[in-house]
Amino acid sequence: MEKNLTFLEDMKKAFDAFKNTPKDELLFTYNGVMYPTAICDTETFQTIETFEAREEDLMMVAYPKCGTNWTMLLLNGILDAAYKKEPAKVIPMIEFKAPNKFERLKAEPSPRVLGTHMHYGNIPQPFFDKKVKMLVSFRNPKDTAVSLFNFYKNNPVLPTYNSWDDFFPDFMAGKVIWGSYFDHAVVWNKHIDKDTVLLKTFEDMKEDLKGSVEKICKFFGISITEEQVKQIAEKGTFKSMKENSEKTHGSLGQVVFRKGDVGDWKNYFSEAQSQEVDAKFEECLGGTKLGELLKYNVHCTW
Template sequence: MDNNSQFHEDLKKILDAVKNVSKEALVFTYNGVMYPAAICDTDTFKDIESFEAREEDLMLVSYPKCGTNWAISLLYSIVGAKYKKEAPSCMPAIEFKAYNKSLKENTVSSPRILATHLHYHNIPQSFFDKKVKMLVVFRNPKDTAVSFFHFYNNNPALPDYDTWDDFFPDFMTGKVLWGSYFDHADAWNKHLDEDTVLLMTFEDMKEDLEGSVKKISEFFGMSITEEQVKQIAEKGSFKYMKENSGKTHGDFAEIFFRKGDVGDWRSHFSKAQSHEVDSKFEECLAGTKLGELLKYNVHCKW
């Protein structure tokens, strides 16, 4: 079975397992943060507290719906061009029980591409001790919120929301999977000048994908040709990936790839909601390095 077929089979098993599960049981809380019960469990979280990173690991860190699948696909294409390494059949997040099992069995060869949505303070200490390089991806908070809302409602493994107005206050207070966007952003903002961290934004990747591919490959010390950069950018555009998502993600394509637009938040937010996020951004990130990189005044002002 090839990786795509295995990925489809894994997803089907997950969705079959939650068909008769109550909405309340679709999520669980660990150390005060909500997680999806279909793909995470307490045993896995306990395991990753003692996770052993390797110096040659390549780590992607992102808050949910900031372009995770897009960025991980680009990273696999870069590594594939350099090492001919094949992508796994499931998202390589260390907190996902399916992928964590293969990591425990030590069946993943180096360089391992790993990912996580975990808060900075919940990432296993060995990643910092080994000075593992981390690509950190963020997206403006308003588009992130809208994408997260649709992800909840398009994903049978998650409880749905009746309306956007019901979802918005939960997003703002961090009562969503993996916790508060602003808590994640505030934590990473303190570490952006470290040599082991490269921050990319969804918006900059949309604007200049070739340049983003170059930055990522150079950051991880992987020299690839200009022709390879062009090929990765062409096949790595959100438009291309969405158009081909039927092949890569089958019936589940709509769960992972929706619009990928910048500014779609304007079709959901009320003026009051927009001002509430503006105030939160001002409180947490205005005048900071991450605040500047997010180009908030360009992408988030009404």
């Protein structure tokens, strides 16, 4: 029975178990980073250290709220088009806990779509030993912060902030789930030129989704038709994902898919907060390749 649990059933089970959990027990720290207790635990982190990665795996890496579910949907669409392979009925995020998860992943035929929110330095070594290709998704820090704030606000298994002004200092200090956005960005910028890394931005995907699908296919060495690319892009619009969210994510759909906009940060940030992020971005990513890819001056100015 356990082996037939679907992704949605796994997530519902995890969330239901933590509905009445005291606020101070909703998060825990592992290796200096905070994680949600409802979907992560120490045992899972220890298990993935020896996870059997495969060279054919398609790995998605993203800081939370930087296009995770969007990118995973595109990858699954590409595999379906190329190999008639349906999404696995198991949570694809490697650090998320679930019953018999790793046995089920081991039984999953290649190519597998896997994902993680973890910092580069915490990704299990087997993924690097096998030279697994990683599609890394980033989003401008201001929209990421606002999206993460609303994720906290609407998520029953995360602590609730009274206001955006209460959340902002914790985001800047990295005292949020999966740690500091800027720590993630600084390290990935160092690996941006590797053959096994393709860095895509949320904003570029919004601007040219069809072109993004084509680049993703080329990166992973997957051949599909022009018509299939077009269909994947059409199904992968935010409007389409939101309309289908109940089917794909159940009751979590409305939590995961909120607006999907570029520039929503202007409805939240004060001038001082905007300047604080500007300074931090310049300190961490000014003059870098990742900084250039994020088009900060286009997407993060008033």
